[in-house]
Amino acid sequence: MDILRFATAGSVDDGKSTLIGRLLFDTKTVFEDQLDAVERVSRDRGEDYTNLALLTDGLRAEREQGITIDVAYRYFATPKRKFIIADTPGHIQYTRNMVTGASTADLALVLVDARKGLVEQSRRHAFLASLLQVPHLVLCVNKMDLVDYSQETFDxxxxxxTQFAAKLRIPDLTIIPVSALKGDNVVSRSDNMPWYDGSSLLHHLxxxxxxxxxxxxxVRFPVQYVIRPMSDDWHDYRGYAGQVAGGVLKKGDEVLVLPSGFTSRIASVETADGEVDEAYPPMSVTVRLEDEIDISRGDMICRPHNQPTPTQDVDAMICWMDESAQLQTGRKYVIKHTTRTARCIVKDLQYRLDINSLHRDEEAGTLALNEIGRVRLRSTVPLMADAYSRNRTTGGFILIDEATNRTVGAGMIADSGR
Known part of the structure; x- marks a missing residue:
């Protein structure tokens, strides 16, 4: 079975945690002791129903405030597919957490309250999903039971x-009316909305x-670790371990190693279970080459005629994540790109983006917590990078503060000329 990673987003109180709780409950992936604990907490709070949102709102502060703060990961499976859910916060001050949860997602699920319609946070999260190149977006119009399942409200x-999404790069958009509390159109089709002829949320997922x-x-294979066993039986073994970031690797393929430029052929592709015929994203494998080449962590294996351009100058969109210090021109940071780590300097902040109006403030001199802007960086060593729109793994990076070792920013390398 394949795995679908999806992130939930939306404004505060739109019902994200309740929807996930409903998915877990109706697919029978909640343990009895978990359900008993949720029922007990619901009774203690004076609620006359089982609050399924408590299945994901695990932090005490979340339960006290009734909001999601941290990114809560949950796992469940059906006979067709396995799922990894990132329940991301809806509040504006936790935008960085939403970016973290959606950065590896295959699908973004944005909730809106049918009574309120689209609000600022709905547009903000849809924009972030498009900025992070999440290929599939599902808009769930929740709390349909509170508007008497009105088709006019949904339409x-x-x-x-749909008009707002036309301004963004969203390749696949699906809109589903649901009631997370009652379970309408979550796991199975609802009889309360006969006018809706689409699939339920779970069927779509x-x-x-x-x-x-x-x-x-x-083909992109960043080398993470060089395997050289010290055993006499394995003294000739030299393997390069890592996760495939793009393309397909097969025995006999001609490959090029960057930044050295040496070429060789793949002798074998191996996993923990033995040799495999081919490897593709996101498999973690060990690649052996026919020739002994000096390769170390941070090098990139690719095709001779299809390679990223090593560059020290990087144009990127940055989401700033540090609450104690702002991004400023001239500041130095550590950049972590795939398996390569280097130092870099912020050469220029081209503009700060207002993600509500999509307005570009070209006079901005800094980026504060949760703000997004376009920057130009200069690194001390070349990075083997692609545009983020071409490859989310080789097009993404993080910035680290050398003094505190905190991750202060997440970046997406821009297309040339954009």
Whole structure:
């Protein structure tokens, strides 16, 4: 079975945690002791129903405030597919957490309250999903039970969101009316909305096609570790371990190693279970080459005629994550790109982006917590990078403060000329 990673987003109180709780409950992936604990807490709080949101709101502060703060990861499976859910915060001050949760997602699920319609946070999270190149977006119009399952209300929200999404790069958009509290259209189709002829949310999640979203054309294999066993039986063994970031690796393929430029052929592709015929994203494998080449952590294995351009100058969109210090021109940071780590300097802040109006403030001199902007960086060593729109792994990076070792920013390398 394949795995679907999806992130939930939306404004505060739109019902994200309740929806996930409903998915877990209706797919029978909640343990009895978990359910008993949730029922007990619900009774203690004076609620006359089982609050399924408590299944994901695990922090005490979350339960006290009734909001999601941290990124809560949950796992469940159906006979068709395995799922990893990132329940991301809706509050504006936790934008960085939403970026973290959605950065590896195959699908973003944005909730809106049917009573309120689209709000600022709905647009903000849809924009972030498009900025992070999440290939599939599902808009769930929640709390339909509180508007008497009105088709007119749903159609108005769907029309408004479709017009807004037309300004963004969203390749696949699906809109589903649901009631997380009552379970309408979550796992099975609802009799309360006969006017809706689409699939339920779970059916859509089980059948959305994600295999073609991964880049299987451009071979990218960042070397994470060089395996040299010290045993006499393995003294000739030299393997390069890492996770395939793009393309397909097969025995006999001609490859190029960057930054050295040496070429060789693949002698074998191996996993913990033995040799395999081919490897593709996101498999973790060990690659052996026919020739002994000086390769170390941070090097990139690719094709001779299809390679990233090593560059020390990087244009990127940055989401700033540090609450104690702002990004400023001239500041120095550590940049972590795939398996390569280097130092870099912020040469220029080109503009700060207002993600509500999409306005570019070209006079901005700094980026504060949760703000997003376009920057130009200069690194001390070349980075083997692609545009983020081409490959999310080789096009993404993080910035680290050398003094505190905190991750202060997450970046997406921009297309040239954009």
């Amino acid at each position: 108005a929200i769907a029309h408004e969101f 089980e059948n959305v096609h994600v295999a073609s979203d991964r880049n299987l054309v451009d």
